[in-house]
Amino acid sequence: MTIRTALAAATLALIAGTAHAQDIAGWYNGVVADQNAMMNGVLGNIVSANAADPYVQQLYIQQVNAGLFYGSLEEFAYKYAATGGMSQAGYNNLMASRNEVWGQMQTQNQGFMAAPQVYQDAYGNWVQGYANNQGQMATLWGGY
Numbered sequence: 001m002t003i004r005t006a007l008a009a010a011t012l013a014l015i016a017g018t019a020h021a022q023d024i025a026g027w028y029n030g031v032v033a034d035q036n037a038m039m040n041g042v043l044g045n046i047v048s049a050n051a052a053d054p055y056v057q058q059l060y061i062q063q064v065n066a067g068l069f070y071g072s073l074e075e076f077a078y079k080y081a082a083t084g085g086m087s088q089a090g091y092n093n094l095m096a097s098r099n100e101v102w103g104q105m106q107t108q109n110q111g112f113m114a115a116p117q118v119y120q121d122a123y124g125n126w127v128q129g130y131a132n133n134q135g136q137m138a139t140l141w142g143g144y
Contacts, residue, residue: 043078050077059086 050056051073060076063069069076084090 043081046081047074047077050080053077056080 060073080086082094
């Protein structure tokens with residue numbers, strides 16, 4: 001196999017791999033969109049059921065009158081669901097989840113910010129490797 005043939009084969013493999021990765025990404029994005037739609041539908045049903053619950057309505061009025069809540073009934077119904085019925089354990093779970101998501105976002109942002117340096121290092125290593133190979137070839141071939 002000549003170098004030209006090997007390069008052509010490697011290029012075709014790279015193109016095929018990229019197309020395959022795009023197909024997988026498209027499929028995955030569709031799955032995520034479907035899941036989000038389903039979860040938003042379920043959440044909407046929960047919020048609607050809570051907003052229609054006389055107990056939740058009464059609790060909402062008490063919280064608004066006490067100055068503890070300033071949003072709409074629907075926002076309160078969401079809060080009621082998110083906190084497990086306004087329980088302390090529910091608040092703790094909600095805060096733990098928010099803190100976990102915040103930590104994951106911070107880690108992702110740090111990785112995103114570090115990506116240009118990682119690319120620069122990889123490119124520098126590739127260039128240095130190429131230069132090293134050229135030097136070795138020159139030595140092997142006696143300077144030709």
